[in-house]
Amino acid sequence: MIDGSLLFAAKHSAQSSDFLSFLQSKLPALIDIQLLTFLAIMALVISRMRNLFSAAMLTGIFSLICAGLFVVMDAVDVAFTEAAVGAGISTVLILGALSLTTSKEKDRPKTQPIALLVVLLTGGALIYGTLDMPLYGDASAPIHRKGTPAEHYIKKSYKETGVPNIVTSVLASYRGYDTLGETTVIFTAGLGVLLLLSGARREKSSTEEDKSTKGAKKKAKKDKPTSESKPQSSSSPSKEPDPPEKPKPKVQASKPTKSEKKKSSAAEKGPKRRQSKKERDRSERKKRKKNKKGKKNKRTKDKGPKKTKS
Numbered sequence: 014m015i016d017g018s019l020l021f022a023a024k025h026s027a028q029s030s031d032f033l034s035f036l037q038s039k040l041p042a043l044i045d046i047q048l049l050t051f052l053a054i055m056a057l058v059i060s061r062m063r064n065l066f067s068a069a070m071l072t073g074i075f076s077l078i079c080a081g082l083f084v085v086m087d088a089v090d091v092a093f094t095e096a097a098v099g100a101g102i103s104t105v106l107i108l109g110a111l112s113l114t115t116s117k118e119k120d121r122p123k124t125q126p127i128a129l130l131v132v133l134l135t136g137g138a139l140i141y142g143t144l145d146m147p148l149y150g151d152a153s154a155p156i157h158r159k160g161t162p163a164e165h166y167i168k169k170s171y172k173e174t175g176v177p178n179i180v181t182s183v184l185a186s187y188r189g190y191d192t193l194g195e196t197t198v199i200f201t202a203g204l205g206v207l208l209l210l211s212g213a214r215r216e217k218s219s220t221e222e223d224k225s226t227k228g229a230k231k232k233a234k235k236d237k238p239t240s241e242s243k244p245q246s247s248s249s250p251s252k253e254p255d256p257p258e259k260p261k262p263k264v265q266a267s268k269p270t271k272s273e274k275k276k277s278s279a280a281e282k283g284p285k286r287r288q289s290k291k292e293r294d295r296s297e298r299k300k301r302k303k304n305k306k307g308k309k310n311k312r313t314k315d316k317g318p319k320k321t322k323s
Contacts (some may be wrong), residue, residue, distance in 0.1 A: 041085060048082045066116050069107040076100035086149070090180045098199070106206050113210060 053073045063069040076099030083092035147154035156163050166179060166187070176182035184192050 044085050045082065046087065048078055053081070064117055065111055065114075066108075069104060069111060072107070073100045073104035076103070087182075089185075102203065106203065109210050110206070133291070166302050 052075065055071055055078065057069055059071050059075065062071065076095055079099065080092040080096040083089070083095060147156075151157075166183060170182040170187075171177060172177050174182040174186040178187065245305065
């Protein structure tokens, strides 16, 4: 039993060690494939994006994925540069420019055959150029052979510069002037972008101030009375006074008719109240008395004035 368990454990350990060695040999390739697929997806999404803010953030993520790919390829210095410049400074400058412009891209025509043809030709030329390149990590590549310039830097860079990292020694010592030119280019580009952003902000503030002053002047003109006259200076020539304006004829309102008067009085009094029998009898009596008095007055008018005896 013990021998069988030992044999099973040995087989299991051998299989696990084989699996681990297989993973160690294939894991970098799998990571590279995943990162490259992510980069391809991000590039397609950025090309189809119309929101500029989202596109700027996606470009920063694209630079971070590139930095991770450079780390996997043992190019740590290049990864640092890509993360600092591509994901950091460039993203900040793009966001600063977007704060002064619109956040959406204008619609373009759907079909652009010339641009598509140029892209296809450029991509085909690049792919054709990579066919003659040696495989990544190939020990028999021309750069690893004897008598190449790389052999000199690998063997004598630490003695000549005192820097243990070969890439740093090449960039800072052997290619110092080239690195200085690159830094000046990046500095001038950043300075130009900052100047453009500050100028646009100043123009915005000046236009806002002009609008506020114009609005204040308009309000002041409206508040001033029109009847006030400006004082004339003694040196200015005397001007003849303007002729007085003719008074406009007053339009007399038409007199209301009897029906309109009745309607207005009825509206002022409000809705009529129902009268009782006693009130109706009283009103009828008053009307009769008024009618009798009116008839008597008519008779006296018809007879004329009384004749006095002489």
